[in-house]
Every structure is written in C-alpha cells, then in structure tokens.
Amino acid sequence: MPLIIFASPKGGVGKTTMAANIADALRRNGRRVLVIDFDPQNTLRLHFGVPLSDGAGFLANLPKRPDWRNVARQTASGVMLLPHGAIDIRGALGLSSAIERDPELLAAPMRAILADPGLVVIADTPPGPSHALNLLAPMASLVIAVLLADATSAALVPEIDNGRFLGQGTMAALFAGRLRVLLNGVDPNARLSRAAAETVARHLGPRLLGAVAREEAVAEALAAQRLILDISPNSQAAEDLREVARGIEAAMPAVPDTLQQGWGAR
Ligand SMILES: Nc1ncnc2c1ncn2[C@@H]1O[C@H](COP(=O)(O)OP(=O)(O)OP(=O)(O)O)[C@@H](O)[C@H]1O
Numbered sequence: 001m002p003l004i005i006f007a008s009p010k011g012g013v014g015k016t017t018m019a020a021n022i023a024d025a026l027r028r029n030g031r032r033v034l035v036i037d038f039d040p041q042n043t044l045r046l047h048f049g050v051p052l053s054d055g056a057g058f059l060a061n062l063p064k065r066p067d068w069r070n071v072a073r074q075t076a077s078g079v080m081l082l083p084h085g086a087i088d089i090r091g092a093l094g095l096s097s098a099i100e101r102d103p104e105l106l107a108a109p110m111r112a113i114l115a116d117p118g119l120v121v122i123a124d125t126p127p128g129p130s131h132a133l134n135l136l137a138p139m140a141s142l143v144i145a146v147l148l149a150d151a152t153s154a155a156l157v158p159e160i161d162n163g164r165f166l167g168q169g170t171m172a173a174l175f176a177g178r179l180r181v182l183l184n185g186v187d188p189n190a191r192l193s194r195a196a197a198e199t200v201a202r203h204l205g206p207r208l209l210g211a212v213a214r215e216e217a218v219a220e221a222l223a224a225q226r227l228i229l230d231i232s233p234n235s236q237a238a239e240d241l242r243e244v245a246r247g248i249e250a251a252m253p254a255v256p257d258t259l260q261q262g263w264g265a266r
C-alpha cells in the first residue's frame, strides 16, 4: 500500500514517462517504491536501464503464477521494477481474456504486493480501457489521468469527469476523490498549449494534480535510458516532477509513521 495508477483515455501522452519519473521522485523522498508495467508494450523498463533484449517480466507470465518477489528488479535508481515481459499480440489478447475470465489471477498477486504497508506501488497502464485497469482501479489510493496540454485534452475532460475510460465500478473511486489529472507537455511559450492548460485547470480546479513542461530533457532522458532527476536535475521538468511528487504525497491517505517514514508528515 498505497497503489497509484497512471492511466489515460489517450495514448502517447506521457503515462509511462510520468510513472517512471514520479516513482524516482518518491524514492528520492525516502519512500520504498515498486513500479509495475501493465502495458504489453513493455517500455517502462527502458526508463530504468533494462536492456531492450531483456524480455523477462511479470504480467506476461501471469498464467504461470510467478512469485512477484522473484521477478522484481532492484534498479540503480533504488526503485523496484516489475517489467511487463515480452509478449506478442496473440499472447496479449489471451492474457487479457484470462484476466477477464479469472480476475483472481491478477487480484491475488496484487493483494499480496499491496499487503506491504510501507511499499508505494505505482502502476503504468496501457492507453484506454483494459481489464487490468478495471480490476486495479478499485484498489487504488490514487488514479492519475495523464493529459497532454493540447486541443484534445480539453475535449477529453468530460470523459475523465464521468470516469468512463476507467471502466465499470470505478465511479465510487471518482466520488471518493481518488482521481486526479496530470497535465503533461505544457509549453508556456506556445499560445495553444497555454490556452489548453488554462481551460483544463479552470474546469478541474483542485483535481488537477500539477503540470509538467514539454522539454527536450524528458525525451533525452529516455533515449539515454536514464531518469530525468538523475540526468537533468535542474531542468524545468525535473522541478515540475518534484512538485507533482509533493502533491501526490499530500493527496495520499495517512499511514502511521511506524509503517512508512511519514506520508503527509511534512
Ligand atoms: N514533458 C515531455 N516533454 C518532452 N517529451 C515528452 C514529455 N513527456 C513525454 N514525452 C515523450 O513523449 C513520448 C511518449 O511518452 P510515453 O511513452 O511516456 O507516453 P505513454 O502515454 O506512456 O504512451 P502509450 O499510450 O503508448 O503507453 C516519449 O517519446 C516521451 O519521451
């Protein structure tokens, strides 16, 4: 506990980039952090320096019921990682059906992972609805919907407002105030980007968790298979990520100091 899910109705908005780098920011704040890749694209690992050729992982092997502890990688950043694992289209479709048929296949290991009260668990999900997201959302302390600061983001706000993209059974999560929006790729020098960000901020109010600047440093960090706070700690994006991590800590439910060195203690 707690579980923080990165999701979005739209692809390519920066979910994986945010999940990896926020995990790193929380780790730097002294948290024990596990990131889990639920996306068959299997790209979360690249932010942590796992070689392209390394196809080992957790979700891809779920039907074999692996012990997550045996699959988890201790990365150089200190963040623990459960890569998705390499899988082809047929395998991904089969896995999705297996989770739909037997939700316990995923629910049981997730309960085991979340039973560790001092562990912050971050989930990166594929774009749009999925059986995995449907199953995970009710377990989450926070669902972070990532949007780009562009013309489509304003149009997607109602989709996020009514929770449709999260699938069934998650309206409760919305009303409990567990859904937040993170605006990514904000370019303060571009009129359209600024206008989109202002529209989203006006509509969402406090449900907007924060914004991260569009910056070369973000893409460069991925190209180098490194994390932004590691490679460009003085960039605007790095500052934004630290700020978002502080917002996440403030939004988390209180956990006793004895279990976690102080969620909300600062
Ligand atoms: N703030 C940013 N500034 C510049 N480039 C960015 C920023 N955020 C993300 N990117 C780039 O945008 C691309 C897409 O990012 P990412 O893979 O994280 O999106 P995603 O939402 O996880 O995609 P998918 O829906 O396919 O899972 C990457 O090349 C990434 O480096």
Ligand SMILES: [Mg+2]
Binding pocket: 015, 016, 017, 039, 043, 124, 125, 126
């Ligand atoms: Mg992704």
